[in-house]
């Protein structure tokens with residue numbers, strides 16, 4: 001029996017990832033309001049545990065490219081020197097302590113009309129008022145998301161500023177030691193808001209046709225590429241379907257993947273939903289992997305699968321059946337941050353044990 005695909009390396013541009021089992025971005029809502037956007041010890045321990053657990057690529061949570069782009073007042077950012085220095089400490093830790101040379105990725109994001117909201121364990125929902133350090137939000141139009149405060153429709157200078165902010169955050173990410181960037185254009189956040197015909201009803205150069213709705217994302221990708229080394233991989237997370245009539249769907253996502261690849265994207269991370277509320281989503285094991293397969297096959301762009309992938313055998317199947325080139329996981333690895341150690345053992349691959357933990361490794365025979 002050869003090495004399972006899950007534990008074979010993957011090259012993206014100039015970077016070799018030691019294997020194909022990666023950590024999906026997960027907001028921790030754990031910044032100190034006194035130091036907005038600065039990741040702290042929680043983030044170090046949270047992300048560091050996955051490196052000790054054998055992950056090959058650890059993604060940070062959605063990290064805002066400017067203060068207004070944070071989902072909640074407790075989100076991380078990468079728009080000032082204090083944030084850059086704090087992220088540098090985390091990338092250095094993972095690089096130093098991963099037993100397999102794990103890489104670190106950052107998900108760069110702007111929440112648009114879904115910004116300035118309460119975090120999940122705050123006991124509150126909806127928009128945070130100014131008195132509690134909330135802020136005015138922006139979006140493609142002035143239409144609110146599901147009872148949130150209404151955003152201000154972005155004008156030309158707002159759009160130019162957001163494009164520049166993505167570029168500046170990308171430059172900071174390189175300086176902070178990240179190996180991989182992911183642009184968040186899924187889950188109903190700003191770039192997805194512009195992409196989705198259900199949200200973007202503009203009639204200027206940023207809306208009205210599929211190409212014009214895509215223009216902001218492509219401009220962001222150009223700004224990001226201009227600020228990172230040629231050998232650095234850039235991933236794009238998309239919602240492959242809005243799960244709603246008249247919204248983005250599998251076919252439009254194949255076209256989007258082709259356009260993104262032409263603007264320097266190396267892999268599409270295929271998620272779904274989030275643009276509009278109150279959807280019925282057929283959630284089940286691997287429920288988004290079929291979109292990843294379609295994009296990979298029809299657009300010819302590498303994909304990462306995400307969504308209810310929980311067992312080593314299931315992850316291996318996603319790769320072996322050609323649905324994706326890598327497997328991201330979120331909740332299963334929160335439950336077991338050493339998932340990859342156990343997965344390697346289950347699949348018969350050499351296990352990436354940290355020397356500090358080796359006495360716990362299963363012995364052959």
Ligand SMILES: Cc1cc2nc3c(=O)[nH]c(=O)nc-3n(C[C@H](O)[C@H](O)[C@H](O)COP(=O)(O)O)c2cc1C
Pocket residue numbers: 024025026027028060061062107184186187237271306307308309328329330331332
């Ligand atoms: C605690 C938590 C925080 C999340 N934060 C983000 C995020 O910052 N960015 C993102 O793209 N997805 C985020 N997600 C979605 C996950 O990355 C993933 O797409 C989703 O949980 C489905 O994968 P799973 O079934 O392996 O959990 C989050 C999920 C969880 C559970």
